[in-house]
Amino acid sequence: MEPLIITAAVVGAELTREDTPYLPLTPAEIAEEAYRSYLAGASIVHLHARDADGSPTQDPTVYKEIMERISEKCDVIMQISTGGAVGMSAAERTQPLSLKPEMATLTTGSVNFGRDLFLNPPSLIEEFAEEMTALQVMPEFEIFDVGMIENALRLVRKGLVKSHLHFDFVMGVPGGIPATADHLLHLIRQLPKDATWSVAGIGRFQLPMAVLGIVLGGHVRVGLEDNIYYRKGELATSNAQLVERVVRIAKEMGRKIATPAKAREILKIASSYST
Ligand code: KMH
Numbered sequence: 001m002e003p004l005i006i007t008a009a010v011v012g013a014e015l016t017r018e019d020t021p022y023l024p025l026t027p028a029e030i031a032e033e034a035y036r037s038y039l040a041g042a043s044i045v046h047l048h049a050r051d052a053d054g055s056p057t058q059d060p061t062v063y064k065e066i067m068e069r070i071s072e073k074c075d076v077i078m079q080i081s082t083g084g085a086v087g088m089s090a091a092e093r094t095q096p097l098s099l100k101p102e103m104a105t106l107t108t109g110s111v112n113f114g115r116d117l118f119l120n121p122p123s124l125i126e127e128f129a130e131e132m133t134a135l136q137v138m139p140e141f142e143i144f145d146v147g148m149i150e151n152a153l154r155l156v157r158k159g160l161v162k163s164h165l166h167f168d169f170v171m172g173v174p175g176g177i178p179a180t181a182d183h184l185l186h187l188i189r190q191l192p193k194d195a196t197w198s199v200a201g202i203g204r205f206q207l208p209m210a211v212l213g214i215v216l217g218g219h220v221r222v223g224l225e226d227n228i229y230y231r232k233g234e235l236a237t238s239n240a241q242l243v244e245r246v247v248r249i250a251k252e253m254g255r256k257i258a259t260p261a262k263a264r265e266i267l268k269i270a271s272s273y274s275t
């Protein structure tokens with residue numbers, strides 16, 4: 001099996017300090033969490049940004065500060081969110097693409113998101129894909145339900161995506177595909193032969209889905225964005241703590257951990273981010 005790519009989703013858009021006191025909010029805090037996750041074994045960091053009062057923002061100047069701080073310290077792959085937060089406009093969501101990160105998320109369909117709606121109609125998806133391709137930003141397809149895979153492949157057939165195909169299965173969002181082994185196997189079976197995939201289990205499903213990702217030859221996403229607990233009733237004290245556990249389990253099972261350079265090779269990313 002290929003070395004394991006671990007993505008750390010360090011902040012997200014929904015959580016607050018009331019949910020967990022360990023959530024990074026300022027650019028310095030987010031960059032530090034990203035760096036510590038890298039030291040723990042993450043080769044990709046999935047980034048959201050927060051404004052001065054802690055609310056989600058897609059302001060490229062905030063992303064720029066986060067990315068500069070991270071790139072000063074390490075060569076981890078930076079993947080910005082184009083999902084942003086529910087309710088943001090399409091124009092707002094794509095703003096940080098102007099920074100030309102190596103990767104960005106691309107959710108290929110709409111999905112109920114708890115009590116909200118995460119809206120991604122075909123016109124928006126196509127526009128995002130075109131912009132990423134024009135800027136040479138590699139999309140990671142965020143798959144919240146099975147139909148989103150076919151939507152992603154439609155983009156490829158239309159020539160709107162030309163990069164290596166990498167899918168992240170986000171499983172266990174209330175409104176999306178449940179986090180079960182059966183559903184994961186079904187998702188994997190829908191992928192083209194050369195595609196790669198990772199799995200992000202939400203909440204208490206983070207650990208079991210990560211273990212399945214390791215044993216099935218996929219890759220793994222963990223972090224506070226998806227899950228704030230280390231175990232039932234015990235908050236995780238950092239993103240790195242969640243990454244470290246995946247590293248330990250993977251090594252016990254004989255799976256090597258990908259460095260950022262190895263992850264670039266697996267994902268066929270040509271060049272690294274430069275400010
Ligand atoms: N915050 C969610 C509405 C992404 O980063 O692309 C969307 C999200 C997915 O987190």
Ligand code: ZN
Pocket residue numbers: 009012013046048081083225
């Ligand atoms: Zn996200």
